[in-house]
Amino acid sequence: MHKILSKRELAQGTVVENEIEAPRIAAKAKPGQFIILRVNETGERIPLTMADSDPKRGTITIIYQVVGKTTALLKSLEVMDSIMDIAGPLGTPTPIENKGTVICVGGGTGVAVLHPITRGMHQAGNKVIGIIGARTKDLLIMEDKMEKATDELYVCTDDGSYGHHGFVTDVLREQLTKLGSAVKEAVCIGPVPMMKFCCAVTKEFGVPTMVSLNAIMVDGTGMCGCCRVQVGEETKFACVDGPEFNGHKVDFDGLSKRLTAYTPQEKEAMNLYEKKCACETQG
Amino acid sequence: MAEKKEQVPRTPMPEQKPEVRRRNFEEVPLGYAAEVARIEASRCLQCKKPSCVQGCPVNVNIPAFIQHIAEGDFAKAVFQLWEDNSLPAVCGRVCPQENQCEGKCILGKKGDPVAIGNLERFTADWARAEKDLPLPPVAPKTGKKVAVVGSGPGSLTVAGDLIRKGHEVTVYEAFHKPGGVLVYGIPEFRLPKEIVASEVNFLERLGVKVECNVVVGSTVTVDELLEDEGFDAVYLGVGAGLPRFVGVPGENLIGVYSANEYLTRANLMKGYLFPEYDTPLIKGDHVCVFGGGNVAMDSLRTAMRMGCDDVKCVYRRSEEELPARGEEIHHAKDEGIQFFILHAPLRFIGDDDDRLVAVELQEMELGEPDESGRRRPEPIPGSVKTIDCDLAIIAIGSGANPLITRTTPGLEVNKWGYIEADDDGKTKKAKVWAGGDIVTGAATVIKAAGAGRTAANSMHRYLSWGW
Ligand SMILES: Cc1cc2nc3c(=O)[nH]c(=O)nc-3n(C[C@H](O)[C@H](O)[C@H](O)COP(=O)(O)OP(=O)(O)OC[C@H]3O[C@@H](n4cnc5c(N)ncnc54)[C@H](O)[C@@H]3O)c2cc1C
Ligand SMILES: Cc1cc2nc3c(=O)[nH]c(=O)nc-3n(C[C@H](O)[C@H](O)[C@H](O)COP(=O)(O)OP(=O)(O)OC[C@H]3O[C@@H](n4cnc5c(N)ncnc54)[C@H](O)[C@@H]3O)c2cc1C
Ligand code: SF4
Ligand code: SF4
Ligand code: FES
Numbered sequence: 001m002h003k004i005l006s007k008r009e010l011a012q013g014t015v016v017e018n019e020i021e022a023p024r025i026a027a028k029a030k031p032g033q034f035i036i037l038r039v040n041e042t043g044e045r046i047p048l049t050m051a052d053s054d055p056k057r058g059t060i061t062i063i064y065q066v067v068g069k070t071t072a073l074l075k076s077l078e079v080m081d082s083i084m085d086i087a088g089p090l091g092t093p094t095p096i097e098n099k100g101t102v103i104c105v106g107g108g109t110g111v112a113v114l115h116p117i118t119r120g121m122h123q124a125g126n127k128v129i130g131i132i133g134a135r136t137k138d139l140l141i142m143e144d145k146m147e148k149a150t151d152e153l154y155v156c157t158d159d160g161s162y163g164h165h166g167f168v169t170d171v172l173r174e175q176l177t178k179l180g181s182a183v184k185e186a187v188c189i190g191p192v193p194m195m196k197f198c199c200a201v202t203k204e205f206g207v208p209t210m211v212s213l214n215a216i217m218v219d220g221t222g223m224c225g226c227c228r229v230q231v232g233e234e235t236k237f238a239c240v241d242g243p244e245f246n247g248h249k250v251d252f253d254g255l256s257k258r259l260t261a262y263t264p265q266e267k268e269a270m271n272l273y274e275k276k277c278a279c280e281t282q283g
Numbered sequence: 284m285a286e287k288k289e290q291v292p293r294t295p296m297p298e299q300k301p302e303v304r305r306r307n308f309e310e311v312p313l314g315y316a317a318e319v320a321r322i323e324a325s326r327c328l329q330c331k332k333p334s335c336v337q338g339c340p341v342n343v344n345i346p347a348f349i350q351h352i353a354e355g356d357f358a359k360a361v362f363q364l365w366e367d368n369s370l371p372a373v374c375g376r377v378c379p380q381e382n383q384c385e386g387k388c389i390l391g392k393k394g395d396p397v398a399i400g401n402l403e404r405f406t407a408d409w410a411r412a413e414k415d416l417p418l419p420p421v422a423p424k425t426g427k428k429v430a431v432v433g434s435g436p437g438s439l440t441v442a443g444d445l446i447r448k449g450h451e452v453t454v455y456e457a458f459h460k461p462g463g464v465l466v467y468g469i470p471e472f473r474l475p476k477e478i479v480a481s482e483v484n485f486l487e488r489l490g491v492k493v494e495c496n497v498v499v500g501s502t503v504t505v506d507e508l509l510e511d512e513g514f515d516a517v518y519l520g521v522g523a524g525l526p527r528f529v530g531v532p533g534e535n536l537i538g539v540y541s542a543n544e545y546l547t548r549a550n551l552m553k554g555y556l557f558p559e560y561d562t563p564l565i566k567g568d569h570v571c572v573f574g575g576g577n578v579a580m581d582s583l584r585t586a587m588r589m590g591c592d593d594v595k596c597v598y599r600r601s602e603e604e605l606p607a608r609g610e611e612i613h614h615a616k617d618e619g620i621q622f623f624i625l626h627a628p629l630r631f632i633g634d635d636d637d638r639l640v641a642v643e644l645q646e647m648e649l650g651e652p653d654e655s656g657r658r659r660p661e662p663i664p665g666s667v668k669t670i671d672c673d674l675a676i677i678a679i680g681s682g683a684n685p686l687i688t689r690t691t692p693g694l695e696v697n698k699w700g701y702i703e704a705d706d707d708g709k710t711k712k713a714k715v716w717a718g719g720d721i722v723t724g725a726a727t728v729i730k731a732a733g734a735g736r737t738a739a740n741s742m743h744r745y746l747s748w749g750w
Contacts, residue, residue, distance in 0.1 A: 024502050038459055044552070044561035045459075069561055085459040087496040218552070218562075221457055221498055222684055223524035224544035228535055235528070235535060240686070254535060257637040261537045265563035272558055 001082040002037075005059060011139045015065050015109055016075050017051070023058030025050075025088045031116040032094030032212070032244055035060065036220040038085040039073050046070050047217045047239070049113040050089065060088075063112035063141070069269040076277075090220045091243050094210070098125040099184035103175060103207075104150065105131045105168050105198055107190025111142050113212055114189040119149040121187070127151050129179075131171045133190075137162035169197045176205045183207050188247060192259070196252035203248050211247035213238045213255060216262070230254050293395035294323040301617040305587050308471045308555055311614060312376075312401075317357070320405040324352035327397045330389055335399060338387030341733040343367040345384060345399055352402055361410040364403060365419070369440045369736070372411060372478050373465060374729050375404025377577075379608040383729070411481055421489060422449035427746040430455060430514040432499045432687070435463020436728045437719030438520035439482060440735030441742070442491045448743050452490070453514075455497040460551060463522055465728070467551040468543075470581050472588070473611075476550075500690035509714055516714050516742050519702060520735065523720035525682040529573065533631030534677075538565065538639030542578045542678035549585050567674025570594045571642055573628055574678030575604070580611040582676040583620045591674075594620050599627040599647050599660045625649075625660065629667065631675060642672040681725055691715075699724065708738030716742055 006019040025035060034049045052061035066075050077083070094117045102121050106114035111132050122128045130150035134140040135158045147153050154171045155163030164171055168190075176183060186209040188198035195211045202209040215227040215238040222240035229238050230251035236242060297313045298304070304311050315323065327349045335345045344363060351360035364371045380386070380400040388396030410416055427450045431438045434456040446452045460466050462479040487493060497503060499521075508514045526541030528534050545564075548554040554564030570586040572579050575598035587594050596615070598605060602624050605612055616622070625647040632641040646666035649658035683700035693712035695703040701724055702717040704710050710717050718734030720726055 024497065028502060042553075042560045085496050087457065087459070087498055087502070089501060090498065218544060218547055219458065221501075221524075221686060223526065224547055225526040225528065225541040226544045230535060254637065258535070258537060260636070261565075262563045265557065269558050269561060269563075 001084060002086050003082050004077055004079055007077075007079050010063070010141045011065075011134070013066075014139065015063060015112075015141055016071075017061060017063045017112075018074075018077075019059050019061050020083060020086070021058060022060045022086050022088075025086065026053045026058050026060050027055045029053035029055075029060060029089045030093035031096065031120040033089035033091045034220075034243065035062070035086050035088030036090060036217065037074075037083055037087075039070060039077070040084050043073070043084065044070050045085075045218060045220070047090070047214075047220055049212075051112045051115060060086075063109065065109040068266050069273045072270070072273060087220065090239060092241070094120065094187075094244055096120040096124050101127040101129065101179060101182045101184060103129045103131065103172065103183055103186045105172055105186065105188040105190070106146070107133050107168055107194040108135075108139070109141070110190030110194070110212075111146065114187065115142055115145055115149060117187055117189075118146060122149050122151070129175055129183075130154065131156065131168050131175070133157065133168040133194075135159065167197070168194065169201050172198055173201050176201065176207065180205075185210065186247075187211075192252050192256045195247060195250075199247035199250070199252075209247040210244050211250060212243045213245060213250065214243070214259070215239075215255060216259060229258075291322065291326050293326065293398055294319050294401075296398070296401050301614075301619070304472065305584075305618040306590065308588055310475055311472055314408055315401055315405045317355075317405075317409070320352055320402060321355060323398050324349045324402055326390065327353070328389060334387040334389055335384045335397070338382075339384040340727070340729050341367050341736065343384070343403075348406065349397065349399070349402055352406060357406060357409045358413070358416065360406045361416075364406055368403075368729070368732065369443045370436055370482060370728070370732055371403045372407035372482065373436065373474060374732070375400050375402075375407055376474050376478075377469060377608075377727075378729050379727065381609045411478070418488060419447060421447050424451070425449040425746065427451065427515045428453070428513055429516050429518065429742065429746070430508045430512070431518045431520065432505070433457075433463060433520040433522060433719075433721075434461035434483070434493065435520055435522050435719060435731060436465060437731035437735035437738075438463065438518065439486060440732045441518045441520065441718075441739045442486050443489065444736060444739035445742060446486065446489045446491050448739075450743070450746060453492040453494060454486075455499050455503075456493065456495045457498040458551060459495050461493050461495060463520075467547045468578065468581065470546070470550055470585055472584065473581065498686070500686045505687070505691040505694075505712075505715060515746055516716065518708075518735075518738055518742065519687060519710070519715065519717040519721060520719045520731070521684065521687050521721045523681045523683055523701075523725045525684045525700075526677070527680050527682055528677055529628055529679060531628055531630055533633060533639070536631050536633040536637050536639045538567070538633075538673050539631055539675045540677065542572075542574070542582050542676050543681065545582055545676045546578070546585065555585070555589060564589065565674055567591050567672075568593065569671040570674045570676070571597050571623075571628075571670070571672045572676045572678055573597050574680070575600070576606040576678065576680070577608060577611055578681075579676075579678035580607045580615050582678050583615055584611075584618060586674065586676070587618050587620060592619070593671075595623045595670075596620055597623040597626050597628065597644065599625065600657060601625060601649055604657055627660070627662075628675075631672075632669070639673055639675060640671070641669050642675060643667060643669045683721060683724075687721075706737070707741035708734060709741060714745075
């Protein structure tokens with residue numbers, strides 16, 4: 001059992017941040033790694049990145065977007081409630097070195113995954129350019145933290161309600177044009193289409209690009225193969241070989257399609273859950 | 284006298300009827316009643332040199348425990364069993380008895396062997412229901428601490444043996460439930476999960492600590508267990524949990540599963556109870572399972588129970604070579620599973636959304652024997668067909684997961700990635716033992732349990748005498 005110590009709603013309640021007791025995991029967590037949790041006895045195992053960890057307090061922080069049954073159930077938990085199972089840290093940590101200048105691009109909840117990597121890159125002595133985006137101003141998360149973790153931060157909204165009016169790819173292209181070969185690496189994390197388009201841009205400029213893939217997972221330890229993704233000629237398991245990969249080699253279209261494997265069942269589960277919640281509030 | 288006994292026929296196991304059980308997840312064999320067990324036990328000739336015992340990988344003293352059943356002393360029978368086998372309720376259900384104990388029973392030469400597995404199951408089930416059975420004695424505390432990694436049958440045996448010898452034992456399991464393949468792989472209708480839970484609970488009552496959600500190699504390393512957490516010895520029983528795929532085009536389509544994933548979703552996550560449980564499990568209209576072992580049979584029979592009428596076992600060798608337990612093959616056939624013998628997949632075919640719709644199969648014939656001594660399947664030129672298939676499950680074996688070996692300096696592995704261990708289960712790394720599937724490659728429950736017992740004895744010698 002893992003106690004929830006804090007709960008904060010971001011982006012108008014569509015995103016939630018929890019600090020959770022998990023001393024063993026907190027002692028080991030590195031940027032880029034994730035956990036797998038199961039809320040209760042009937043729950044599904046879902047992967048979430050550790051947005052932060054505090055080995056002294058023995059806690060980890062997760063930031064998740066509410067997209068379906070499990071994340072809705074997780075959001076229904078309050079401070080001092082417990083999550084039944086958490087396993088981790090899982091996945092290969094991000095290789096963080098001083099390379100010179102790096103660009104970190106994040107979209108939507110991807111910014112939560114991007115932040116610890118950005119901070120790590122900055123602490124390692126890199127000059128870090130940050131670009132973050134959201135559909136609209138109210139859905140933008142972690143601007144303050146990204147501000148601290150970067151040398152320069154650019155903000156974009158699709159609808160122009162805040163910062164640059166347009167996509168993160170526009171700003172990415174501008175920066176790459178301006179800085180040229182000074183940029184040694186790009187890290188792009190967000191929705192699959194965003195990562196795909198960012199990679200198309202960085203490829204033009206020949207800048208190595210790392211992406212973090214959110215394939216559907218079960219165990220997270222390499223024993224089921226559910227999370228397999230096509231990277232170049234090879235099939236990789238996102239949970240152990242990743243979740244980060246060379247974005248120029250990833251088959252994003254294949255990943256997008258695999259993410260729809262359970263769409264009908266996810267809808268069914270969510271509908272049932274909402275009905276049950278409605279009944280409970282009425283009764 | 285022998286003559287007379289042989290006249291009693293082997294008591295068949297009562298079972299759920301195929302047309303009923305093919306659509307439910309309840310256990311198929313129903314078990315012997317006490318009187319029936321005594322009659323079956325009385326068939327045993329109590330051989331002076333019992334060949335059945337040699338057939339059992341851990342040499343269970345079969346005539347002795349059967350004698351107790353015949354006499355109606357079931358408590359004595361179970362204590363006798365426990366001396367050699369820590370998991371009789373499991374082994375009685377899943378051992379391939381026809382190749383092991385029963386395959387060697389003298390009565391099998393002329394007629395039907397004694398139903399050793401059924402009797403073993405009966406005894407263990409009786410003991411589980413018997414609330415007042417005393418716990419086995421536990422030796423005084425030695426002050427030594429042992430970490431057991433993984434919680435499959437090998438690990439559970441090590442934990443049970445060492446706690447009784449007075450050592451402190453903690454089991455670390457990566458999944459959220461202990462039991463290894465017994466909970467994530469073997470389905471409910473063959474091995475009710477309540478039985479595994481009760482075995483684990485029994486160990487906990489003896490004092491074993493079980494910590495789930497600990498991925499050793501990642502949450503904590505073997506060296507940290509030894510150096511920082513004060514363990515005096517470690518047993519690695521992490522199994523052979525790396526899925527193997529065929530390597531043909533289309534294998535990443537939606538609807539193509541490793542058996543590990545399909546069975547984990549079904550068993551550990553209880554996907555067959557979706558939406559009561561949250562993990563979805565696809566129900567196919569045309570299911571093909573590739574492979575012919577126990578894992579394939581479990582996948583086939585699960586797919587049938589999910590409500591599919593067209594379930595095929597696609598196997599590239601001939602029927603005689605199907606490696607599954609005889610009982611499983613027989614059960615699968617009774618339940619309406621079709622056998623596509625001498626066929627191998629060439630390509631998986633998807634629609635525009637990358638969902639599997641068909642599979643292309645190559646017909647095979649048997650050629651010359653290969654290294655395994657079995658005749659090698661070879662493609663028949665020009666003999667290719669395409670069949671409907673929206674759920675394909677790959678059950679062609681598994682390999683060694685490198686998570687532990689990669690993070691544990693000093694362990695040696697063979698060319699397939701399995702851990703090198705000597706006859707006592709000792710690895711090349713000091714204070715570390717290993718056994719079960721991670722040493723031998725995918726094998727059987729009783730072999731893993733046997734390896735656990737051997738390792739536990741060796742660990743006990745080391746903990747007591749330092750060697
Ligand atoms: C390594 C990794 C790290 C992640 N980190 C974060 C994070 O920090 N914050 C965050 O908001 N999200 C993160 N995700 C995505 C998150 O796991 C999914 O949003 C979550 O599983 C949705 O579950 P649900 O039941 O609420 O929604 P559902 O209705 O079940 O599914 C919604 C969508 O989520 C995806 N999904 C469903 N089940 C799984 C599963 N078992 N594993 C992975 N994806 C699934 C599918 O694409 C699905 O279409 C991460 C995913 C991975 C693989
Ligand atoms: C579907 C299926 C059906 C089978 N049917 C039969 C049958 O009918 N009869 C029979 O005799 N045999 C059968 N077998 C084979 C038998 O189950 C195995 O040989 C046996 O379970 C191996 O036991 P083990 O002790 O090596 O560990 P396993 O049972 O393999 O368990 C290993 C455990 O270790 C855990 N683990 C792995 N890595 C780590 C880590 N890094 N940290 C912590 N924990 C970890 C795993 O999660 C798992 O729980 C079947 C196997 C399968 C898959
Ligand atoms: S453990 Fe298995 S092989 Fe040995 S006697 Fe029991 S059923 Fe037979
Ligand atoms: S070989 Fe058969 S008859 Fe003889 S002791 Fe064993 S079970 Fe009994
Ligand atoms: S989630 Fe099972 S192998 Fe990656």
